Each structure stands twice: as C-alpha cells, then as structure tokens.
Amino acid sequence: MAEGQSQNTSSGQALLYLTDEQLRQGIEAMFFAYRGFTADPDRILEGLSYGRAHHRAIHFIHCAPGTTVNNLLAILGVTKQSLNRVLRTLIEDGLVTSHVGRSDKRERHLTLTEAGEALEQQLSDAQRARMRDAYRKAGPEAVAGFKTVLEAMMDDDMKRAYLALREGR
Amino acid sequence: MAEGQSQNTSSGQALLYLTDEQLRQGIEAMFFAYRGFTADPDRILEGLSYGRAHHRAIHFIHCAPGTTVNNLLAILGVTKQSLNRVLRTLIEDGLVTSHVGRSDKRERHLTLTEAGEALEQQLSDAQRARMRDAYRKAGPEAVAGFKTVLEAMMDDDMKRAYLALREGR
C-alpha cells in the first residue's frame, strides 16, 4: 500500500518513468503485445488440432535437439504429465521421435523429424516475420532496451534457462 | 522460406539486429518474461478459486469504471460466454456491481466494489512491484525502447485499444 507514491516524492524528475501510471501502461502494453506475439502461430495451429503447448514443445526441441523430457519440463515450467500428453500426440503424428538414452536408459531423447522441422519452420517464420517488422519499425536502440527490460522481468530461474539457451548456440 | 537469410546479405552491418538468431532470442525473451510478468498475481489468485481471467476483468474494470460488457469483450478478446462465467462469479462474490444503463437500458455498466478495488490493489501492487524493479534495473532509455517495440508488436486493433486506454486517463 502507498508504495506507488514513493518514487515521485523521493527522487524528483529523474525517476518519472517509474510512476504508477507509467508502470500501468507497461503492464497493458505487455498484455496486448503478447496477444500479437502469439496470434500468428495460433492461427496456423488452429485446425491442426494442435495448440500453443505443441508450439512451445516444438520450438524448444528444435533449439536443443536430443534434449530429455525432464530438461524440457524445466524450461517449459509445466508438469511432466501435461507435457507428456503433448509429446504423445506429436510422436504419434510423426513430428517428434523419442529415443531411449544410451547411458541412462530412463531418459528419452527428443528430436524433430523432417515433418517436425518443416512445421517448426512454418511457425517460426510467421512469428519471426512479426518480430522483424516490430524490430525494424522500432530500430536497434529500442530493441536493445526491449531485451534489457524483458531480462529484468524474468524470474532468476527463467533467466538462467534463457541465458543457457543462448550459450548453447 | 529463406526469408531468414535475406537481411544478412542485403544490407550489411546496419541490420545485424534483424538476424534470425536475434529474432529467436527476442521470441524466447518474450516467453520467459511473460511468465515472470504473470507469476505474482497468479500466486495471489491461486487458492482464491480465481484465475488469470478474473484478474484481467478486474484490471480493466478498474481502469474504465462503468464500462459495458460489450466494451470489455472487445478489450479482452474473448467470447461473451467466457467473460460471463467470470463476471458471474465476481458479481456473486461482491467484487463487481452491474447497473442497468441510464440512457440505454440494454447495457450493463460494470464497477468494482470496495472489496473489488482492494483485490485490484493487491494484485496490481504485486505486478507493479516487479515492473518497477525491472524498469529501475534497465533505466529510462531501455524502458522507452521496451515500449516502442511492444507497441510495434501489437495488432492494429489492439494498438487502438491500448492507446484509447491511455487517452482515457
């Protein structure tokens, strides 16, 4: 309570960008932008009997081929049962293959098939096209700021996962 | 297909921030950041038998008191059946009131009760606290860039709704 007022009184003009009104605008911008962010892949998936969960699985399997179910679980932040349902349909439909681990036979290593890679391309082309337009309109400095703020918004665990993905490439 | 390569070859160094790899990083940053963005309110709502849908309704009723059901529908981008389920529970629980319109008696005007405002405060305090931390860490220039990119990511309809909300305050 009343923490909203404090930035105005404590530090003068320099912190005007931290007013409640500015923060509220940022919150709403996140809400509306995220809708745009997912709109294109959602449109493609609709009618294929796949959803956003399938998209996420495909995206991260593409980025880290041979990853295990457990690994994917940590990145996606859902229960293994939830992920399993998605993976089962993807495997049944021949988009993902699951291989028993060589050293640890409990693990299943996940890879996209050719068909899986093709769908991944289609989905990420659409999503990247929107991002590219946004980036181009906004310019490089804005993009740098965009990433800085997003990273600061993540939970520490998420930031670790995010940075680990960047390292791995 | 192959649109990913084009920025590298066509325009040299100036457009390096538009590479597929940069775009992919941005996509993942959006994904992880949005999780952080919703984490705090989700935690508060959990156990109250409310979900993210209730949060969204409360947020926008707070911002536009007296708004109509139809209006809210357009902003939230869901069906009236879906919104109705949420509104019914909020009204039953005494967080929202619904008044028949004065000039047009078909309309219902929605307002938060005192209890509703209290919950809204609690939720948005948590969310703003995270945004404030992120903004403070990132600094004013980064925040400006952040908003620029988010606005560029929105669909045109969404951008109109977003800007209309800013005007109304």
Next chain:
DNA sequence: GAAAATACGTCAGTCTTGTTGACATTCCAA
C-alpha cells in the same frame, strides 16, 4: 406500429492444457 438489430444472459457441448494420483522402469548407493 411492426420488424430488424443490438446488448446481454444462459444452456449444452467440445477442446486445449493445466493439475494430482498411481504406477512401471531404471539407476545408484548404502
């Protein structure tokens, strides 16, 4: 004044995606 359009609510059914609980298999360490 009658007919069409609008605003809202509701019932019924489906789909995606999250949850918990129970269980099989495999590995490892006491």
Next chain:
DNA sequence: TTGGAATGTCAACAAGACTGACGTATTTTC
C-alpha cells in the same frame, strides 16, 4: 542386494477458452 530416487507413462479431473442455439429486453429502422 535391496530400497530409495529419478525418469517417464497412464488415467481422471478441473479451469478456461470456444461454438452454437436460444430467450429476453430494448432500441432503431422502415
């Protein structure tokens, strides 16, 4: 070798989105 921990699978359920159909009150249009 045996019991616990880790990995993954199956089954059942709940939240929240969707469509479609229908009912009611009110406004607008002809």
